[in-house]
Amino acid sequence: MNYPPLFMRLGIGGQRRRLSLWLPLFLLWPVAAALAIVLTPVVLLAALILWSLSWGKTVLLSGPWLLGCLCALRGLEVNLNRGNRLLLISFR
Amino acid sequence: MSDNQKRILNLLAEKKISVDEAQRLLSLTEPGKDTGAGTSGESAKPGGKAKYFHVLVQPEAGSEEKNVNVRIPIALIRAGMKLTSLIPAHASDEVNEALREKGIDFDVRNLKPEDFEELVAALTDLEVDIKGGKEKVHIYVE
Numbered sequence A: 001m002n003y004p005p006l007f008m009r010l011g012i013g014g015q016r017r018r019l020s021l022w023l024p025l026f027l028l029w030p031v032a033a034a035l036a037i038v039l040t041p042v043v044l045l046a047a048l049i050l051w052s053l054s055w056g057k058t059v060l061l062s063g064p065w066l067l068g069c070l071c072a073l074r075g076l077e078v079n080l081n082r083g084n085r086l087l088l089i090s091f092r
Numbered sequence B: 001m002s003d004n005q006k007r008i009l010n011l012l013a014e015k016k017i018s019v020d021e022a023q024r025l026l027s028l029t030e031p032g033k034d035t036g037a038g039t040s041g042e043s044a045k046p047g048g049k050a051k052y053f054h055v056l057v058q059p060e061a062g063s064e065e066k067n068v069n070v071r072i073p074i075a076l077i078r079a080g081m082k083l084t085s086l087i088p089a090h091a092s093d094e095v096n097e098a099l100r101e102k103g104i105d106f107d108v109r110n111l112k113p114e115d116f117e118e119l120v121a122a123l124t125d126l127e128v129d130i131k132g133g134k135e136k137v138h139i140y141v142e
Helices: A025-053 A056-072 B003-013 B019-028 B074-081 B089-101 B113-123
Strands: A007-013 A018-024 A077-082 A085-091 B052-059 B067-073 B127-132 B135-141
Touching: A007 A025, A018 A025, A025 A056, A056 B074, B003 B019, B052 B074, B067 B074, B074 B113
Parallel strands: none
Antiparallel strands: A007 A018, A007 A085, A077 A085, A077 B067, B052 B067, B052 B135, B127 B135
């Protein structure tokens, strides 16, 4: 299994200035994990209630699916250039 | 037979390259050797495991159009594909109906993870170049 990305690099550039930020995503993961633990009973209850409407499985498995998507974000890179303007989003 | 091998044989048939050159190029396309295919030479080797899906949109020189370079991890597409298995049957029907209204006759239930694995395997041998208007689009996996 992949690990979630540790940093998000955000690059914004104009004609003269270029700004490059490394956002430490690893600081968010403990908070997200704590939030997930707190929300687990709520999700389980929602899954039970929605089971008769056939949305229960979706609600129950949305957590693991979301975690899989987060882990798969590592390596994603979007780079847009137009003239001297630049936008870069990269997950490392 | 890969696309590169077919291309080499076509060049030989059109007498654009000699037999010796074709033989040398064909030997380079054998699995385990670097094919050097495409403009970038970064595409995945045949038999190698693709990790990233690249889309490059490059404008003509001097053009003010956008230059787009997107690298998407195959794992992210794979994770996205799993969403289809979470959608209930009645919701899939609604999605299909909405797609049909937009003129897209497609059943989202036909999107299966095992089909995607086959697609990824095929993508390792694929490189697409589209030239049109002011831009050139280059799609490949590495």
